[in-house]
Amino acid sequence: LGSTPLTELPRISSALTPFRGDVTMLGGLCCDSGREHGDGSGDHARAGAAYLTATHPRKTSGKDIKAGTSIDQFAAAYFEGKTRFGSLELGCEEGIQGGNCDNGYSCAYSNSISWRTQDTPNPPEIRPRAVFERMFGTADEEKDPAKRQRFGEFRRSILDLALGEAQSLKSSLGGADRRKLDEYLYAIRDVEKRIQSIERDNAVRAPVKTALQTIQV
Structure with a gap:
């Protein structure tokens, strides 16, 4: 690990050139838990399950799902009682939580990136009215x-x-x-x-x- 001063930004980040002294560019990052590690196909499900948990999910399409507590839920636990809601999980499209959605991986892995515990995903709310009424x-x-x-x-x-x-x-x-x-x-x-x-x-x-x-x- 090391760091060097930014002398020239990549083309896609060139608009930040005037502020390069205040910018930190990170590289070489990888969510290794999303790799197959002998489990074969199922990249989409693994990516969703590992994204905020940094945990390689158990390959199953049954009830015995297992990933890990996601980072947002650690934050929610830390701030419990200080905000009206511990966390709000929002989505754009409906996704089922059971069954096989990706080569033997449960749909829960594909449709939830927030996990309260290692075997309890937090399904997102997709209805704007329900979100509004919950908040207000x-x-x-x-x-x-x-x-x-x-x-x-x-x-x-x-x-x-x-x-x-x-x-x-x-x-x-x-x-x-x-x-x-x-x-x-x-x-x-x-x-x-x-x-x-x-x-x-x-x-x-x-x-x-x-x-x-x-x-x-």
Whole structure:
């Protein structure tokens, strides 16, 4: 490893020439975990799975997928509680998470670059409306506090019921199914956190709105 002053930039980067004293050019980089390493074809799936995990994924099209925790999730864990959402996974096109998508590699590898754990990918959200409502809430929630409260209580009752049934079911499941159930429970807990976060935000927003209305009057 070493470094040398930049005297001339590559043609594709020539627009940065006036700033070459402030630029660091990196070369010789490689995501070795995306190579085949004896697993044969499946470059697209391996590339997606290894991109943020730096882990060579297990070649399987079944439930026993395995990659690694992605770097974005380490950041999400570090900043937990400091932002409204730990992370937002966004995409442009729908992708299934099961089945064989690339020469024996699960579709989960091809369609998720974010992994919460080594066997739990974070599928991206592709619906703009769903993203907007997740970030800002629905119109009814914003405009009508009574509706917001009723809706929140309704959601909490459903979550409590789902958690109770899931926990009672867990002891009767095998290893692979327990992992899937854990993913389901994690998703429910994430919804709970979102509800609590929205409620905190609304509690702060309401006094501000009242104060503004008083000033206008």
